[in-house]
Amino acid sequence: MTSPAATPAATPAPTVDRAQARASAEAHLRALVGRDDAVLREDQWSAIEALAVDRRRALVVQRTGWGKSAVYFVATLLLRERGAGPTVIVSPLLALMRNQIQAAERAGIRAVTINSTNIGDWEPIHRSIQAGEVDVLLVSPERLNNPGFRDEVLPRLAATCGLLVVDEAHCISDWGHDFRPDYRRIRTLLDDLTEGIPVLATTATANQRVTEDVQQQLGTDVLVLRGSLDRESLRLGVVHLKTADQRLAWLADHLAEQPGSGIVYCLTVAATQEVADYLRSRGHDVAAYSGQTETTERQALEGDLASGKVKALVATSALGMGFDASLGFVVNLGAPSSPVAYYQQVGRAGRGLDARSESATVVLLPAIEDRDIWAYFASLAFPREEQVRETLAVLAEEGRAMSTPALETRVELTRTRLETMLKVLDVDGAVRRVRGGWESTGQAWTYDEARYRRVSEARQREQDAMLEYLRTDQCRMLFLRAQLDDPEAQACGRCDNCGGLSLSSEISAAAIEEAQARLARPGVPVAPRKMWPTGMDRLGIELKGKISDGGAEEGRAVARLTDLGYGQALREIFRERPEGPVDAPVPVPLVQAVIEVLNDWRPPVDAIVSVQSVRRGELVDSLADGLSRYLGVPLLGLWAVVDPNVVPGQGSMNSAQRVAAVGRRFDLQADPGALEGRSVLLVDDLVDTGWTLTMAARAIRRAGATAVRPLVLGVSG
Template sequence: MGPAPGAGRLARARAPCVRRPGEPCVRRPPRWVDSPIVGAIGLHGGMDNPELRAEADAILAELVGDPGGSARLREDQWQAVAALVEERRRALVVQRTGWGKSAVYFVATALLRRRGSGPTVIISPLLALMRNQVEAAKRAGIQARTINSANPEEWDTVYGEVERGETDVLLVSPERLNSVDFRDQVLPKLAATTGLLVVDEAHCISDWGHDFRPDYRRLRTMLAELPEGVPVLATTATANSRVTADVAEQLGTGSGDALVLRGPLDRESLRLGVLELPDAAHRLAWLGDRLGDLPGSGIIYTLTVAAAEEVAAFLRQRGYPVASYTGKTENADRLQAEEDLLANRVKALVATSALGMGFDKPDLGFVVHLGSPSSPIAYYQQVGRAGRGVDHADVLLLPGREDEAIWAYFASVGFPPEEQVRRTLSVLAEAGRPLSLPALEPLVDLRRSRLETMLKVLDVDGAVKRVKGGWTATGQPWAYDAQRYAWVARQRAAEQQAMRDYVAATGCRMEFLQRQLDDEKAVPCGRCDNCAGPWLDAAVSDTALASAAGELERPGAEVEPRKMWPTGLAAVGMDLKGRIPASQQAATGRALGRLSDIGWGNRLRPLLSAQAADGPVPDDVLAAVVTVLADWARSPGGWAGGAPDAMARPVGVVAMPSRTRPQLVGSLAAGVARVGRLPVLGSLAYTPEADAHPAHRSNSAQRLRALAASFTVPGELSAALAASPGPVLLVDDYTDSGWTLAVGARLLRQAGAGEVLPLVLALAG
């Protein structure tokens, strides 16, 4: 077992290696950091207590697996420990990744427990880090347990151990704080017995920060209920001055008695660079050629799930041992991928931000971003995964032209407009009973994830309350802080511009990131591509480029049909529930590509954007759709596959009507029919009620309610279906929620069609 996260490499002063390409390693002398302290610190007791310091260092030695060794807390770490143990203070620590925050709270825990304090409670969103910390604590004789979504079967056992005093550290995910049973039954007991409260990744508290999580604001309740004199430690590696001030206020540490430790954020082991390549194929080819040259093992970050899966598949074809890691990866597969990277069984994890703050591998040798994150603060945090326990690590950004479209999508899911918030509050007030998310969703125009986040914010603000059975309105007055939300939106726009500036920068890249985090000690690093010159060749081999282009140009993605009606449709007057009858379902369809991928997505996004003019389907796009159709026909279940249970050949093509792209959809249907030698049977039609029920891209129940009243099968199409019974291709421009295709398929099958085979240009996801 290696050293504790952030402990061994933090306790000893290391002399980092600094070098330019082709030069020998040059050792700099150790640098001791004096972190500036904001506010009156009053450390006269702990700082002048040699016995306490010796005891703390001995605990650290146990923690890093070197009992009796030379491990010592650095002075800035010791300041934090002394403040917590001797002064019983509230402290906010803003220090770079790898500084040793976990060493501080584990050493403080051991000291406080020896002096009779209750268990330490650590609020952390990081399941991966929780696993690491439990193992690390064992080495110092600290009994640590966790309460999170991955171990519900252990909760009762853990609660019992805490009550009996058998647990020294309890790690809790922030989502637990607003679980009704935990909030009402467990949290008050924890608040009464806690010896130290630790808030990890504390920037999540602030909606000025890059990773705001409303569950964190429930900490106000716990802080208010802590007995006097219980120390609090909040930690983060990514907070500028505004976020620091906001977190301090949220935690109640904003008074003159507060202690804020803020250190320089330069990472002396990191060498930063940007490589601008012509297109996605060149970026993928560059990875195919150069991945083996990057030091050790590392992480390749992508902006979307589709891109992560594309890149991982390509690199495996090139012979690299890699694994994908996204929000869609099953928990068991995530654990296996983490273990494989920790053990260097893979060269890289190809990951989305799902592999973010919580992964700790001290010897991680590189971080490559295939696409720019929208925030330099988020970027700094992700690159901070590398070089924590090695002298040298490479960090490279390969920006893409699709980046800004992806930024725009994520920016569109912020806090809802006031009208939607007021509507939700009104629905809850009128219900007279708790409403669950599935029951509330059909009554408001918000997707479930966005609705849940909004309710959590309103809960913290006191306007709603989570109770058994769902959510209720409190009746308390609530004001929509439009000015604040607008400022946050402007801040996000400024962060995006900062990432553009980072890519174009001619000055030091590390200094640029430090200044984005308001680091007053930012100076040129002397290592990045702008300071020391590029160290990477942008050239790619013809073989790799051809292979990458072939991978990205390979068309085709499955379109999974809707099989279940949304819950709660009765509330909007629709008598539909449960499973959609098989006789009314669409079959699994096909799309040319995903809007979020880096292959066909880059071709389709401009074609399907709201600003694009309508027109006939481009020849290259139609040719690719025909390839998808041919591959589909030859697939095991396809009509040309030869399998005994293969579906029958389609008898014709039906188009979905379109208000915005009638030429595109019509020409696509006609082109597919022409090449496939199939008749165009006709098109579904809009009903007179269609304009009265606009189908917003919101939640499934609202969308289905609108769509169900919007389409009909005209008489000539019904006659054509009767004359040519059998499977039909249902053609549309793209699919997002899947409900347009589901409604169209249901109508066609009720009108006599056999299987309905959806064929679209793009999947929105």
């Protein structure tokens, strides 16, 4: 458990006529929702009263659609009427921010946001806050530790804000399904608040352990409002199908039957693109949406979904909608790794529906490969102690601020994991984010192995529970509510196990045929690296800037490991086993796939160079030999292992380290002049970082080749 945040001693709240305050609150609610008959429920008024009348701290654990945002907007208006400062809302959902700003404007609330998408607006927003022209400031959690915001803006807000709201408060807790290091900064903010400033924490997805953890961090005398987590408008069901093509075909045949517009959730970015492309080919109006979608396009797609202009967005969990989006269905193509995360996703459907006459459909199409994807995301957990110590030692040795790219060249971590780790170390006091990067504080730091192990074990239990959800014959909503420790959990009477939803597993022959053809179509572009990593000079390597000479052309792979089609066959080949990798010639189905890729791609090559593999030598050799025979071009070189002490994959956690490791491990072996004037097919088994192919292409071009085109079996991402 984390240490509780100290709650400032409450200042005596001014005497308020509670009946008059409630009447004013309901007038504000009617302006907010645009309905003259709107009234506050008793539990909503209890929360508003605690915040705006008694100036207390409150934790609200209520289902999506309960009206949590109405609570803090109405409380804001009451507090502002009495001269309080602006409300600060910390929320990770940019889409939610946009919708809330629109809702706030309807009630005459002046709301602004500071996040990664509006950097150019930050300075004028800061001036407006200082001038008292802002009622509500929505900030993304990563802003809390931006040096300028933390040191210049945050202290003023902590001293003068009228209300602090922590949305998605489960993110504060290590035990939350969506714990985020940036949220740990909120604990410091709570300590720094001026005495008597009320605090509201809200979430729809917190079990009892997370609730107690967040409550403890809020302090003492916290009002906890925990309501029923039933979603009366949802009908839940699971359709078990054996293969990826069957699941795609089911979507094609049954998507139009789903009520209204909705979301088809996928576990990976690649799947969103693949599934959306297939569904469009079957006549469905859908679009792909992920964290890689450009901001302006995201906004347009969210608007199209909310207004019903598209049948569905095929999305990763990056899609979060605001409270006023009413969706008719959610389909999950692949299961999330925990019932709590699943409950949050299905909560995107059914908002604003009258459960007495309307319902939303929720369908889960689980896949065997789900567990592989869970394992991949689990591998991104907090680094091992020696990696943390190495990072701290580098910062201490440097004695000055280091940017993340510069630090990345010195440690064995990807940038994403490095940044996540640094945020945790910052909150723990071992490092500090400053202008220009990160610096060591010199404070002692303890690796809490027991805590990380407990959290890891909790994640494993969540995965086991998700698998149980797929198998259960009890009420599905009861199962999900029990996972959230809902004391009122009972059978819903609406799901497939309760007899309230009947989902056909029938699939048309035409849909199956086209799905099979779609998944059997191999070929993924392998984009060449364009720029050398920063900081190579610190490693004694004079490579920098654009890779202007010696670069590779665009290549091809059969598939990504996360793909629905050939991805499964590739995952089996590259699966890590306790006894070590299985090395064998390329399986016949993949040989056929390689030939299909070649026939579609038609690369103009007249020589082959292969990348030597210590772990899967027979696999790569059989691929290179087979290509030589099929294309009728000679094998003229080998990107050979010359330093076996550099282990496979060394340095793969960041680009600069990887380039250095590849440069030491490999060298080109070819007869002098053999590659002069040649167009080379560079053959390997798996692309991970892409730097092995980049360095090999550079060596081949320097040996006189005119072009280098990579061909590999798989892409890891």
